[in-house]
Amino acid sequence: MSTVVTRFAPSPTGYLHVGGARTALFNWLLARHTGGQFLLRIEDTDLARSTEDATRQLLEDLKWLGLQWDNAEFVYQSKRVAIYNKLIDGLLDRGQAYEAWETPAELDAMREQATRAKRPFIYRRRQYSADDMKRFADEGRKSVIRFIQPVTEHRFHDIVLGKDVVQPPQESQDFVIRKTDGMPTYHFGVVVDDADMGITHVLRGQEHAKNTFNHIALQAALGYDRPIYAHLSVMLSPENGEKLSKRDRDGRIRKRCQEWMRSTKTQPESLAGSAGVPVERLTEWLNTPTQQLSLEEQPKVMKIVGLKEADLPEIMVHDFRKNGYVPEVLNNFLALQGWSPGNDLEQMTMADMVEKFSLDRINIANPKFNREKLKSFSTDYFAKAAPEQQLVAIKDYLAANPQSPLNRATDEQLADVLRMNRGYRLLSEVDEKSAFLLLPDEQLQYDQAALDKFLLKNDRGGAIALAGMRDVFVGVTDWSITGLETAVQDHSERTQQGLGKLAQPVRVAISGGAVSPPIFDSLAFLGKDKTLARIDRCLAMASSA
RNA sequence: GGCCCCAUCGUCUAGUGGCCUAGGACACCGCCCUUUCACGGCGGCGACAUGGGUUCAAAUCCCAUUGGGGUCACCA
Numbered sequence: 001m002s003t004v005v006t007r008f009a010p011s012p013t014g015y016l017h018v019g020g021a022r023t024a025l026f027n028w029l030l031a032r033h034t035g036g037q038f039l040l041r042i043e044d045t046d047l048a049r050s051t052e053d054a055t056r057q058l059l060e061d062l063k064w065l066g067l068q069w070d071n072a073e074f075v076y077q078s079k080r081v082a083i084y085n086k087l088i089d090g091l092l093d094r095g096q097a098y099e100a101w102e103t104p105a106e107l108d109a110m111r112e113q114a115t116r117a118k119r120p121f122i123y124r125r126r127q128y129s130a131d132d133m134k135r136f137a138d139e140g141r142k143s144v145i146r147f148i149q150p151v152t153e154h155r156f157h158d159i160v161l162g163k164d165v166v167q168p169p170q171e172s173q174d175f176v177i178r179k180t181d182g183m184p185t186y187h188f189g190v191v192v193d194d195a196d197m198g199i200t201h202v203l204r205g206q207e208h209a210k211n212t213f214n215h216i217a218l219q220a221a222l223g224y225d226r227p228i229y230a231h232l233s234v235m236l237s238p239e240n241g242e243k244l245s246k247r248d249r250d251g252r253i254r255k256r257c258q259e260w261m262r263s264t265k266t267q268p269e270s271l272a273g274s275a276g277v278p279v280e281r282l283t284e285w286l287n288t289p290t291q292q293l294s295l296e297e298q299p300k301v302m303k304i305v306g307l308k309e310a311d312l313p314e315i316m317v318h319d320f321r322k323n324g325y326v327p328e329v330l331n332n333f334l335a336l337q338g339w340s341p342g343n344d345l346e347q348m349t350m351a352d353m354v355e356k357f358s359l360d361r362i363n364i365a366n367p368k369f370n371r372e373k374l375k376s377f378s379t380d381y382f383a384k385a386a387p388e389q390q391l392v393a394i395k396d397y398l399a400a401n402p403q404s405p406l407n408r409a410t411d412e413q414l415a416d417v418l419r420m421n422r423g424y425r426l427l428s429e430v431d432e433k434s435a436f437l438l439l440p441d442e443q444l445q446y447d448q449a450a451l452d453k454f455l456l457k458n459d460r461g462g463a464i465a466l467a468g469m470r471d472v473f474v475g476v477t478d479w480s481i482t483g484l485e486t487a488v489q490d491h492s493e494r495t496q497q498g499l500g501k502l503a504q505p506v507r508v509a510i511s512g513g514a515v516s517p518p519i520f521d522s523l524a525f526l527g528k529d530k531t532l533a534r535i536d537r538c539l540a541m542a543s544s545a
Numbered sequence: 546g547g548c549c550c551c552a553u554c555g556u557c558u559a560g561u562g563g564c565c566u567a568g569g570a571c572a573c574c575g576c577c578c579u580u581u582c583a584c585g586g587c588g589g590c591g592a593c594a595u596g597g598g599u600u601c602a603a604a605u606c607c608c609a610u611u612g613g614g615g616u617c618a619c620c621a
Contacts (some may be wrong), residue, residue, distance in 0.1 A: 333557095344558085345559095517582090
């Protein structure tokens with residue numbers, strides 16, 4: 001058998017979607033497993049939506065995942081228009097394609113009519129009278145080119161399904177291959193480029209299954225070989241059981257808003273007011289699941305209802321990076337969405353996956369994307385990762401999160417932070433828990449609930465304990481984890497106070513909240529001066545409260 | 546709605562006619578560990594969608610029903 005050549009062919013309209021990432025991964029895995037080639041092609045024939053920025057982001061995401069492509073000069077469809085046109089001229093000459101003149105509005109009307117008559121809309125060649133043609137010319141209409149799909153049965157073998165998929169003759173339809181703007185449609189570009197690039201295996205989502213009938217008809221007309229087709233399952237959202245989509249994030253915000261308004265008995269008007277979004281806009285959005293908040297509106301609303309970026313379901317590869325996942329983990333998890341190596345094996349390195357990958361172990365049922373399990377893979381990964389590996393990971397995380405105070409840390413400090421956080425699940429968790437260590441004292445924010453609970457409650461019992469701890473700290477000469485531990489243990493035994501009662505007020509004083517890495521590690525990291533300064537500031541706040 | 550695809554614990558899955566009183570992982574529930582949040586340890590709950598066939602034998606094969614998903618663009 002000749003060499004396997006696979007490809008990933010995204011359209012550059014934004015960051016890489018996890019669904020796309022999985023498709024890319026499967027293609028990459030197949031190529032690597034067989035010692036074949038994995039090629040990249042940019043499908044930028046939609047001039048209105050494709051941007052250079054998006055292409056850049058896409059490539060960055062792909063590189064981050066480690067899915068290196070083998071064609072140094074990857075293909076841009078927009079640069080191949082002349083090639084497509086020449087082939088389209090050939091089809092025209094041979095009577096396998098023709099010009100069609102309907103406007104989008106006319107087509108819509110035809111579709112609507114078909115729907116009303118409860119029959120499927122099938123476009124077949126129509127005759128235009130001389131009058132029609134004159135009118136089109138007067139109106140300055142532009143034509144599209146449609147391909148004549150032979151009215152016969154179309155059939156292809158799907159290697160994942162393990163069977164033939166058939167389209168009956170009556171469903172044949174003359175589809176557009178060149179748009180009015182002169183660009184080829186997806187169908188045409190794919191077929192020509194796959195052939196030119198020598199693609200042997202097409203692994204793509206099941207949403208493309210029906211397109212395949214168009215593609216094989218075109219291949220026949222153009223005299224191309226047919227690649228092997230494998231249609232992958234569709235990854236479903238746990239939110240609504242439908243195709244994983246960017247919209248899920250918006251849906252989560254809407255759901256949270258509704259809960260929030262119910263529990264706080266807030267009216268949409270006042271939510272709109274505090275968020276700074278027009279009332280009509282907000283209410284309309286609340287009542288219309290198909291509507292989405294803009295990127296500017298989202299954070300405003302989220303802030304009011306207490307949602308963080310990290311609380312939103314990750315959809316784009318970039319989201320996973322920002323939230324502190326490592327590419328190996330994402331890849332591992334994605335591979336298991338629709339594929340299994342068997343033998344109860346789950347956690348694998350990239351090399352393991354390359355070795356085990358095979359088409360006949362691909363599953364066809366649609367999996368729901370289970371983030372909890374992904375998170376647990378992440379936990380296991382970090383637990384086993386060497387310190388140097390973790391350091392590399394957190395630096396990558398910080399590059400994607402420039403606002404994190406941890407960016408001020410030296411490598412040694414980062415290593416220390418990682419060490420004291422052992423058992424963490426995501427890098428974002430390390431960030432959240434440890435940011436206070438790198439924050440200037442005056443930028444530290446105190447959480448009111450934590451102050452109430454651990455300092456003020458029970459006649460300021462916590463504040464009193466904290467004052468006692470301050471005295472202990474003043475006397476500590478060996479400001480190390482063990483030195484601090486010894487001193488505090490002593491104090492605890494002498495004063496008959498449990499460590500819990502002593503540690504929590506200190507934690508609040510130095511971190512601003514009730515959660516931090518282990519207390520002695522944190523204190524040792526901060527140093528004596530900062531510790532005392534923060535305790536003093538906290539004590540002052542407590543006494544004035 | 547037409548067409549296409551699918552169907553094992555809540556979720557991801559192992560299982561390819563007898564090894565299955567169905568295995569693993571995540572989640573969940575107990576208990577333990579513990580200065581917070583986590584991590585960890587031990588134990589537990591939990592599935593072959595339903596109905597018909599085929600067969601000595603069915604989670605595994607066939608059919609129907611039900612349920613889910615996809616798709617019906619000058620977007621890819």
